[in-house]
Amino acid sequence: MSTLAVHDHGVVHHEEGHEHHHKQTFLNTYVFSQDHKYIAKQFLITGIIMAFIAMTLSILFRIQLAYPDKSFPLLETLLGRFAPGGRLSPSFYMSLVTIHGTIMVFFVLTAGLSGTFANLLIPLQIGARDMASPFVNMLSYWFFLIASIIMLSSFFVQKGPASGGWTVYPPLSALPKSMPGSAEGMTLWLISMVFFIASQLMGGINYISTVLNMRTKGMDLWKMPLTVWALFLTAVLGVLAFPVLVAGVVLLVFDRSFGTSFYLSDIVLNGKIQPYEGGSPILFQHLFWFLGHPEVYIVIMPAMGISSEVLSVNSRKPIFGYHAMVYSLIGITVLSFIVCLHHMFVTGINPFLCVVFMITTLIIAVPSAVKTFNWLATLWRGNIRFTPAMLFAIGMVSFFISGGLTGIFLGNAALDINLHDTYFVVAHFHLVMGSAAIFGMLAGVYHWFPKMFRRMMDERLGYLHFWITFIGAYLVFFPMHFMGLDGVPRRYYAFTEFESMKRWLTVNTFITWAAIMAGVAQVAFIVNFVYSIFWGKKTVQNPWNANTLEWTAPIEHIHGNWAGEIPTVYRWPYDYSKPGHDEDFIPQNVPFSQTMNSNLPHDFEDNPVGLEQHNQWTNTKKANEEVK
Amino acid sequence: MMVQIQQEDRLNLGAKKFNMWIFIFTSFMFFAALSSGFIVYSGGKGHGLDVILPRAFMYSTAVLIISSITLFIASRAAKQLQFDKQRLFLWLTFFLGIAFFIIQIYAWYVLTYKMGVYFTNPNASRTFIYVFSGMHLLHVIAGLILLLNTINSAYKNIPQVRKMYKMEMTSIFWHFLDIIWIYLYVFLLLNQY
Numbered sequence: 001m002s003t004l005a006v007h008d009h010g011v012v013h014h015e016e017g018h019e020h021h022h023k024q025t026f027l028n029t030y031v032f033s034q035d036h037k038y039i040a041k042q043f044l045i046t047g048i049i050m051a052f053i054a055m056t057l058s059i060l061f062r063i064q065l066a067y068p069d070k071s072f073p074l075l076e077t078l079l080g081r082f083a084p085g086g087r088l089s090p091s092f093y094m095s096l097v098t099i100h101g102t103i104m105v106f107f108v109l110t111a112g113l114s115g116t117f118a119n120l121l122i123p124l125q126i127g128a129r130d131m132a133s134p135f136v137n138m139l140s141y142w143f144f145l146i147a148s149i150i151m152l153s154s155f156f157v158q159k160g161p162a163s164g165g166w167t168v169y170p171p172l173s174a175l176p177k178s179m180p181g182s183a184e185g186m187t188l189w190l191i192s193m194v195f196f197i198a199s200q201l202m203g204g205i206n207y208i209s210t211v212l213n214m215r216t217k218g219m220d221l222w223k224m225p226l227t228v229w230a231l232f233l234t235a236v237l238g239v240l241a242f243p244v245l246v247a248g249v250v251l252l253v254f255d256r257s258f259g260t261s262f263y264l265s266d267i268v269l270n271g272k273i274q275p276y277e278g279g280s281p282i283l284f285q286h287l288f289w290f291l292g293h294p295e296v297y298i299v300i301m302p303a304m305g306i307s308s309e310v311l312s313v314n315s316r317k318p319i320f321g322y323h324a325m326v327y328s329l330i331g332i333t334v335l336s337f338i339v340c341l342h343h344m345f346v347t348g349i350n351p352f353l354c355v356v357f358m359i360t361t362l363i364i365a366v367p368s369a370v371k372t373f374n375w376l377a378t379l380w381r382g383n384i385r386f387t388p389a390m391l392f393a394i395g396m397v398s399f400f401i402s403g404g405l406t407g408i409f410l411g412n413a414a415l416d417i418n419l420h421d422t423y424f425v426v427a428h429f430h431l432v433m434g435s436a437a438i439f440g441m442l443a444g445v446y447h448w449f450p451k452m453f454r455r456m457m458d459e460r461l462g463y464l465h466f467w468i469t470f471i472g473a474y475l476v477f478f479p480m481h482f483m484g485l486d487g488v489p490r491r492y493y494a495f496t497e498f499e500s501m502k503r504w505l506t507v508n509t510f511i512t513w514a515a516i517m518a519g520v521a522q523v524a525f526i527v528n529f530v531y532s533i534f535w536g537k538k539t540v541q542n543p544w545n546a547n548t549l550e551w552t553a554p555i556e557h558i559h560g561n562w563a564g565e566i567p568t569v570y571r572w573p574y575d576y577s578k579p580g581h582d583e584d585f586i587p588q589n590v591p592f593s594q595t596m597n598s599n600l601p602h603d604f605e606d607n608p609v610g611l612e613q614h615n616q617w618t619n620t621k622k623a624n625e626e627v628k
Numbered sequence: 629m630m631v632q633i634q635q636e637d638r639l640n641l642g643a644k645k646f647n648m649w650i651f652i653f654t655s656f657m658f659f660a661a662l663s664s665g666f667i668v669y670s671g672g673k674g675h676g677l678d679v680i681l682p683r684a685f686m687y688s689t690a691v692l693i694i695s696s697i698t699l700f701i702a703s704r705a706a707k708q709l710q711f712d713k714q715r716l717f718l719w720l721t722f723f724l725g726i727a728f729f730i731i732q733i734y735a736w737y738v739l740t741y742k743m744g745v746y747f748t749n750p751n752a753s754r755t756f757i758y759v760f761s762g763m764h765l766l767h768v769i770a771g772l773i774l775l776l777n778t779i780n781s782a783y784k785n786i787p788q789v790r791k792m793y794k795m796e797m798t799s800i801f802w803h804f805l806d807i808i809w810i811y812l813y814v815f816l817l818l819n820q821y
Binding site: 132133136201204205206208209210212213214239240241242243244246247248250251254258259260261262275276277278279280282283286287290 | 651
């Protein structure tokens, strides 16, 4: 049998050689690779680099917030004209905030997170040789890299990067002369985003098509791991939402560069009346938030999927409420398109509309809560193994709860009038989608590192990384709630100018030091990551005793994932600690005929022949026991 | 047998065709966003279009519909292995596409120079005419490139499966271009007053 398979594989290569003139060269193996596993690594490493850059930016502006009047000569040495006299200039402060947000939301938590794990896990977990179109998949990465480079290059233009906030609201962003950041920096931002969206669409289209068309034999939708479900629905969200942002951006480009007035009206700039008439800046907000809200679910859903998988594997228990988990993911996907106006409660939209969107916003808390309870129920009385991945997954649940609760406050239109654009909002989304999604991503990195790099990460450094980051994140974001309740607005350069906000300076100093501590902890991660790639302990075939298909693929990466035939799937991915089985896990590719002792009538719901055989087997067994 | 299964596995043309369908969906979302932008804009500001659209748009629509029909004939010819007929109708489709392009540009000329409906307009609903047709023309360029690619493959000696695959990919996209233009045109017509 095995010789047959090997022989066939050779034939396939032969055929392929004819078709693409395929030859393994350095360029197409290590640079322009079309192998999904390699593209996943490219996404991950680019994502990590972008994350470190964005984190550094945040620490820079945290220093400004903690010591608004102090001068740090080192800053001038490092940043030159952006920090005259050792103090960040106000416009550069705005740029830092903007680029930090943009990079974190789009480049790290969208591309870095779903780019990495959709590429790695979708083909491996559904049993496919590669993506539907490997070439488009490769393009997706290279467009992402180009977008990243363009975004970072805006630090090198004379007036600095975009500085209108990551939401780039017009009219500020539409008038190049309105502030330094709206000049070339904004143009580069827009170009970068166009490349980025192209990259996301190419990726997303591939992920959807692969999941729907290329599952292995036996892998019906209800046997897919929750990671695949989450990544699939994330891709659906992206494909539906990103084109809308393109439309908004296209109109913004026309306003900026061609003198149209979609978003502009009645504007006086530097004492001169501008010719724009009749535009509406709210129109941009409508288009932006139609993407923007699904975008936050694009960020969190892969983290949810990864956490579900990691929690189940390391609790040695089936995930609690698999169907409920899937239906709540679907619910979130659908609802995320009809909550977008809750970002616009204070723009003067019709109060009746506010009520409608308030209700949908509160309804979306239901599937989110269902997921949270299911995670907790999965942990309940499990045989928990505290691997670093598990700790990060638990951390993700923790952040999702504490950040999610404040979402209920913000979703109320009446309360939002008070809390809008304050640090309360900053605290809310940094916990619920920033920290939670990053923790989900880190859980995934620790968990699938052996699959990606064939070596294990160091556990002790992992624990160190987890605890300092976890405590650090809470110390940073928890005090911000109180600042927000007191009315401290976000994006301000210095609070010393305002009598009522002066007293928050000590808290700001505290937050900054907590942020620096959490930032330093990331060194533990990067050392661990780089060291383990080259010198880590070699992994075994299935290091976590997990059920999903990726652990049946050979450790050595081969093009096409499995050497012979792709394994057939017989059962769902969460058969952990099944009573009657001698091990506490049963991989998906083990047929029921090999696990007669542990089979339950429930396993044969849509398989009457199997149920018949199962009943026969149990009856015989009973009869035998009676004879004894 | 296994070789065959694995080969299909590698080519997976079905999955690639599905990619095209999803891409069409993304494009559709893009135009849906533009047209809902129009609704929000004109509804909120009380700025209607208030322009009689140039007749050229009607001619271009007719040309585009005819091009869809010729492409359909080409597709059927390819299925019946009548390759000469396929090539002829592919070329016809291509030139009709070019004609559509030219007529659209002519319509812009009429709008700007004859009617004084400028691109930079204080009433942005009028700018939307240019944005709709311009963004659609960008898609038409992509469609024309796809058509050229298919015409090229029609002259080459490659397996029929691949030929049909290219033919189908192009057809899906071109018919979509047709439908989305009709949608945009009807949308503009309904909002004319």
